Amino acid sequence: MRATVLPQYGEPERLVVAELPAPAPAPGQILVRTAASAVNPVDLAVRSGSAAEYVKLPFPMVLGWDLSGVVEALGEGVTRFAVGDRVVAMSAQMATGIGTHAELVALDAAIAAPAPQGADLVHAAALPLAGLTADQALEVLGAESGSSLLVTGAVGAVGGFAVQLAAARGIRVTALVRPGDEELARSLGASEVLTSDRPLPEGVVDALFETAGYAGAIAAVRDGGRAVSIVPAAAPQAERGIEVKMSFVEQDGERLTKLSGLVESGTLTLRVADVLDFADAALAHKRLGAGGTRGKLLLASLTAN
Numbered sequence: 001m002r003a004t005v006l007p008q009y010g011e012p013e014r015l016v017v018a019e020l021p022a023p024a025p026a027p028g029q030i031l032v033r034t035a036a037s038a039v040n041p042v043d044l045a046v047r048s049g050s051a052a053e054y055v056k057l058p059f060p061m062v063l064g065w066d067l068s069g070v071v072e073a074l075g076e077g078v079t080r081f082a083v084g085d086r087v088v089a090m091s092a093q094m095a096t097g098i099g100t101h102a103e104l105v106a107l108d109a110a111i112a113a114p115a116p117q118g119a120d121l122v123h124a125a126a127l128p129l130a131g132l133t134a135d136q137a138l139e140v141l142g143a144e145s146g147s148s149l150l151v152t153g154a155v156g157a158v159g160g161f162a163v164q165l166a167a168a169r170g171i172r173v174t175a176l177v178r179p180g181d182e183e184l185a186r187s188l189g190a191s192e193v194l195t196s197d198r199p200l201p202e203g204v205v206d207a208l209f210e211t212a213g214y215a216g217a218i219a220a221v222r223d224g225g226r227a228v229s230i231v232p233a234a235a236p237q238a239e240r241g242i243e244v245k246m247s248f249v250e251q252d253g254e255r256l257t258k259l260s261g262l263v264e265s266g267t268l269t270l271r272v273a274d275v276l277d278f279a280d281a282a283l284a285h286k287r288l289g290a291g292g293t294r295g296k297l298l299l300a301s302l303t304a305n
């Protein structure tokens with residue numbers, strides 16, 4: 001099978017397509033024929049070596065966390081899925097070494113979920129990492145219905161899901177976006193929109209969900225409010241009695257099943273910036289690194305249908 005491999009840390013051009021032995025599903029695993037994977041900021045950090053102190057994996061590595069595809073074989077003891085099922089999954093590649101930029105991926109059935117019915121299977125790869133990150137961080141934050149929440153990077157992959165999930169729970173969302181993204185933020189469910197070219201109002205929201213690396217956004221939170229950040233390099237400093245927590249995404253097939261259902265019901269929209277060829281991982285890394293993508297960049301496998 002073909003996979004995109006990283007032989008050494010470096011520039012995007014290091015990523016090359018290679019022929020690797022097909023994996024076999026171990027007990028408890030499913031073998032998935034990939035329809036698409038997505039490129040996430042963490043893939044850029046692993047590829048460049050900037051996350052090297054956390055990556056204890058041998059080269060060559062297969063990168064990629066997001067996956068959509070079709071179950072091709074079952075490991076011993078798997079009953080949740082059947083051959084032919086359409087699935088999505090998030091694999092914590094940096095910790096486990098199981099990357100999704102491959103035509104066949106064997107992973108634990110417990111971290112997979114049914115793909116949203118009615119959704120394009122390629123587009124379904126936009127859901128797992130960003131959706132799980134948003135949902136888990138909202139839980140860490142503990143924001144309640146009727147409260148107000150500022151989401152920074154609100155039209156980004158995680159921020160966009162955070163806005164949709166929070167609005168669906170009756171939370172009043174203020175979105176912080178770049179100028180020009182105001183309408184997009186409103187279409188996701190933000191009731192108010194602020195732009196990053198203007199000073200932030202101070203003390204106006206109950207809570208902050210920080211996805212843009214904009215630590216100063218904590219100024220918008222009222223005294224004694226709450227904040228959660230998913231960007232450790234720019235963690236907001238606790239001030240004025242505000243509780244600040246960090247959230248790190250975890251594999252979770254049950255939660256992903258719930259999120260898949262929210263796509264089916266129309267509560268969550270799959271936002272796709274572009275679908276590139278499986279072999280174009282380097283191009284996807286360059287485009288994501290340049291900023292300005294709105295929605296996920298997907299890598300579609302040629303053998304998928």
Ligand SMILES: NC(=O)c1ccc[n+]([C@@H]2O[C@H](COP(=O)([O-])OP(=O)(O)OC[C@H]3O[C@@H](n4cnc5c(N)ncnc54)[C@H](OP(=O)(O)O)[C@@H]3O)[C@@H](O)[C@H]2O)c1
Nearest residue numbers: 041133153156157158177178196212230247248249291292
């Ligand atoms: N802790 C975790 O488990 C976890 C999980 C997923 C992601 N993350 C991190 O979370 C961050 C967001 O990830 P993502 O996938 O959502 O990335 P993304 O799709 O690129 O979204 C980030 C958004 O923030 C915007 N932004 C950045 N700086 C801004 C500023 N000063 N003012 C206004 N908007 C700004 C970006 O706009 P431009 O594109 O125009 O710059 C983009 O819309 C990344 O740092 C990623 O590494 C952490």
